[in-house]
Amino acid sequence: MYKKLAIKIGGSIAFSEKGPKPEYFKRLIPVINKVKPKVDLLILGIGGGRYIRNYYAGLRNLKLPPKQVEWLGVDLLKTNARLLSFLFSGKPVFDLNKIPRAKVLTVAGIKPGRSSDANCALLAEKLKVDLFIILTDVAGLYTKDPKKYKDAKLIKKTSFGGLEKFLPKKVLPGKYGVIDPMALKVMKRSKIHTFIVNGKNPKIILDILKGKKRGTEIY
Numbered sequence: 001m002y003k004k005l006a007i008k009i010g011g012s013i014a015f016s017e018k019g020p021k022p023e024y025f026k027r028l029i030p031v032i033n034k035v036k037p038k039v040d041l042l043i044l045g046i047g048g049g050r051y052i053r054n055y056y057a058g059l060r061n062l063k064l065p066p067k068q069v070e071w072l073g074v075d076l077l078k079t080n081a082r083l084l085s086f087l088f089s090g091k092p093v094f095d096l097n098k099i100p101r102a103k104v105l106t107v108a109g110i111k112p113g114r115s116s117d118a119n120c121a122l123l124a125e126k127l128k129v130d131l132f133i134i135l136t137d138v139a140g141l142y143t144k145d146p147k148k149y150k151d152a153k154l155i156k157k158t159s160f161g162g163l164e165k166f167l168p169k170k171v172l173p174g175k176y177g178v179i180d181p182m183a184l185k186v187m188k189r190s191k192i193h194t195f196i197v198n199g200k201n202p203k204i205i206l207d208i209l210k211g212k213k214r215g216t217e218i219y
Contacts, residue, residue, distance in 0.1 A: 002130040004128060005039050006045065008047075010134070011049025011050070012137040017050045046081060052077065096110060139154055193217075195216065
């Protein structure tokens, strides 16, 4: 059993354009509560999904500088980290240089220029986690975008180096793809064993912890 675990919950599965999806969190809560007693440290990261993307869209006509727009996104994401801390009796991390002492840590927004994936990966690196599970709205990483191309093939297992050619060449706030290049860089240099899976059914976390292969495994 892994002693230090990081789980990143994709905003696309946890939030609608109106905010948190109660039905999703009701499925997630019992799974996380099963995991908590079995680990020494649990990091829970979370994105913003359509809710924050719509917020960005609403700001376009205000002509704010991009960095100011990103700071607004960071502050919204901090709310999501605090939500997780309330749900799982943890402590939110808003500064990677000031990490509170707790068995459960939650993280989302830290500063502009970084996705919630990257922030979770950086925290996982600092605390030397054994396993990183990224929950998304697709089955894992594909050779092409599976939502656009029917011939896209799931990559079941790959090295960090082998994955780089499938990453987007350009990323924008709120549009980092299934995993963004900065997060991958952190995972690669710290050799964090990672799974990217469809997290719509949170029980997939328990499958992975039992040794079952799901989604894309990155080693």
